Amino acid sequence: MEHFIQQIVNGISLGSIYALMALGYTMVYGIIKLINFAHGEIYMVGAYIGYALTTFFNFGFFPALILSMILTSLLGVVIEKVAYKPMRNSTRIAALITAIAVSMFLQYGMMYFVTPQTRSYPNILPDIQVSLFGTNAVVDIRNIYILTVTIVLMLLLQYVIHKTKTGKAMRAVALDGDASQLMGIDMNKTISYTFAIGSALAGAAGVLVGIYYNTINPLMGAVPGLKAFIAAVIGGIGVIPGAVFGGFFLGVTETVVSALGGSLYKDAVAFAILILVLLIKPNGIFGSNQREKV
Amino acid sequence: MLEIKNLNVFYGGIHALKDISLKVNSGEIVTLIGSNGSGKTTTLRTISGLEKAKSGEILYENQNIVGIQASDIVKMGISHVPEGRRIFGTMSVLENLEIGAYARTDKENIKKDIKKVFELFPILYERRSQNAINLSGGEQQMLAIGRALLSRPKLLLLDEPSMGLAPMIVKEIFEIIKNINNSGTTIMLVEQNAKMALLNADRAYIIKNGRIELEGKANDLLNNELVKKAYLGG
Numbered sequence: 001m002e003h004f005i006q007q008i009v010n011g012i013s014l015g016s017i018y019a020l021m022a023l024g025y026t027m028v029y030g031i032i033k034l035i036n037f038a039h040g041e042i043y044m045v046g047a048y049i050g051y052a053l054t055t056f057f058n059f060g061f062f063p064a065l066i067l068s069m070i071l072t073s074l075l076g077v078v079i080e081k082v083a084y085k086p087m088r089n090s091t092r093i094a095a096l097i098t099a100i101a102v103s104m105f106l107q108y109g110m111m112y113f114v115t116p117q118t119r120s121y122p123n124i125l126p127d128i129q130v131s132l133f134g135t136n137a138v139v140d141i142r143n144i145y146i147l148t149v150t151i152v153l154m155l156l157l158q159y160v161i162h163k164t165k166t167g168k169a170m171r172a173v174a175l176d177g178d179a180s181q182l183m184g185i186d187m188n189k190t191i192s193y194t195f196a197i198g199s200a201l202a203g204a205a206g207v208l209v210g211i212y213y214n215t216i217n218p219l220m221g222a223v224p225g226l227k228a229f230i231a232a233v234i235g236g237i238g239v240i241p242g243a244v245f246g247g248f249f250l251g252v253t254e255t256v257v258s259a260l261g262g263s264l265y266k267d268a269v270a271f272a273i274l275i276l277v278l279l280i281k282p283n284g285i286f287g288s289n290q291r292e293k294v
Numbered sequence: 295m296l297e298i299k300n301l302n303v304f305y306g307g308i309h310a311l312k313d314i315s316l317k318v319n320s321g322e323i324v325t326l327i328g329s330n331g332s333g334k335t336t337t338l339r340t341i342s343g344l345e346k347a348k349s350g351e352i353l354y355e356n357q358n359i360v361g362i363q364a365s366d367i368v369k370m371g372i373s374h375v376p377e378g379r380r381i382f383g384t385m386s387v388l389e390n391l392e393i394g395a396y397a398r399t400d401k402e403n404i405k406k407d408i409k410k411v412f413e414l415f416p417i418l419y420e421r422r423s424q425n426a427i428n429l430s431g432g433e434q435q436m437l438a439i440g441r442a443l444l445s446r447p448k449l450l451l452l453d454e455p456s457m458g459l460a461p462m463i464v465k466e467i468f469e470i471i472k473n474i475n476n477s478g479t480t481i482m483l484v485e486q487n488a489k490m491a492l493l494n495a496d497r498a499y500i501i502k503n504g505r506i507e508l509e510g511k512a513n514d515l516l517n518n519e520l521v522k523k524a525y526l527g528g
């Protein structure tokens with residue numbers, strides 16, 4: 001039982017990371033119907049920025065987190081302008097291949113600059129652990145930071161998307177680009193904002209993961225990127241609550257499967273869940289099958 | 295107010311608009327009539343900046359607006375109610391209207407204008423917090439028109455507002471269009487329902503295979519033998 005509770009705690013932390021990344025996937029997909037395969041690399045860059053700031057510049061957790069989010073959001077905007085915008089009217093497969101190219105460019109570009117060597121984050125959070133309900137299951141301060149930051153960012157996102165003019169424009173463009181332009185919405189600007197926000201969330205996830213698991217390397221974005229993509233699809237790609245649900249669901253499932261002795265199969269389980277969901281609800285758990293009335 | 299001169303538009307190799315010229319004077323209702331695939335929607339989409347013209351001019355208040363992006367053309371006072379309504383289905387009725395005013399910054403007046411739209415379409419007020427997708431076809435059309443009015447257009451482009459609606463509702467929609475026109479908005483109306491369009495418009499153009507075939511006073515066209523045969527069912 002203790003073991004189980006411990007795994008849930010760990011699963012929620014991993015799920016937070018997946019959820020933050022899945023949000024970026026889903027927002028970008030929602031607005032330009034592109035699976036941004038470079039999203040995992042933005043997370044990796046975020047982790048490195050956080051590493052550099054805390055290691056070489058002695059930044060504390062929050063300043064490092066925020067600056068890393070700002071820089072990754074810029075990176076996302078630049079990637080969109082340079083690589084994806086020229087492909088906007090080409091076939092989807094061409095755009096997808098471009099995204100894979102950007103992903104590899106970032107992986108190996110990073111490797112060139114920082115070498116493939118694994119780095120360790122410094123310990124910037126105090127060493128505090130709390131045992132749960134008097135058991136041996138412990139919640140580390142890092143678990144609390146991850147979950148709190150994730151929840152705060154999600155609430156902020158929710159606010160931006162539903163209450164601000166820019167957020168409403170983002171939703172409108174995701175629903176109907178042409179109609180949005182007819183309302184006076186500038187597509188290019190709105191797409192840039194979407195990349196900025198999605199990338200900032202990935203950057204945050206990168207810093208959090210560095211703090212949580214301690215080690216980072218230039219290829220660290222590949223597998224979590226794929227997992228977050230799966231999470232987004234499970235929840236219903238393009239649907240924001242779906243991404244959050246998918247992220248936490250996948251994170252907890254994975255840790256529980258590992259705890260039950262299936263750590264070798266945890267990736268297979270992720271894919272099995274994906275296939276199952278797609279068979280039963282092709283649009284994902286939160287995806288709608290509703291069509292507009294004519 | 296609007297003058298199109300020798301406009302040519304292509305979709306890849308398809309020559310959709312062939313040397314189209316037409317005019318809309320301030321205060322008028324001008325209708326563009328034609329059968330499926332004749333180029334009506336393309337004409338409106340090119341005016342509002344969604345399609346690129348290969349050659350020709352679109353003069354709006356004496357300025358050539360070809361090449362200006364759609365989101366800026368709205369700000370100049372041209373509002374386009376697209377074919378099929380294209381409301382934002384998973385947003386509320388109120389949010390749809392708010393987005394209609396996206397290009398504006400005069401918050402207080404926007405509120406007043408939304409109120410006016412609710413007065414024009416009381417049913418929209420009743421349903422203001424429902425998702426737009428749950429409205430009936432006629433209500434969706436009202437929402438699409440209301441949304442377009444919120445940019446305070448001088449020229450309103452309407453693409454088949456009667457499409458898919460019951461005759462009673464069509465009548466209602468046309469009355470609304472008349473009212474909007476009477477309150478000072480110039481209207482360019484695309485229709486397949488030629489009879490209703492000609493009954494309500496001042497002037498008309500008939501488009502066939504991307505060319506303007508005929509133009510004249512709406513009344514005259516109503517009684518034109520060719521028009522009767524081809525567009526009014528004999």
Ligand SMILES: Nc1ncnc2c1ncn2[C@@H]1O[C@H](COP(=O)(O)OP(=O)(O)OP(=O)(O)O)[C@@H](O)[C@H]1O
Pocket residue numbers: 305308310328329330331332333334335336337377486
């Ligand atoms: N996106 C597109 N790509 C390629 N061809 C197109 C496209 N849109 C329209 N066309 C073609 O251009 C021509 C004019 O189409 P348009 O939609 O303007 O006609 P319409 O008069 O509005 O017809 P309808 O009454 O059916 O709405 C048609 O031959 C159509 O097939």
Ligand SMILES: [Mg+2]
Pocket residue numbers: 334335336377
């Ligand atoms: Mg049409």
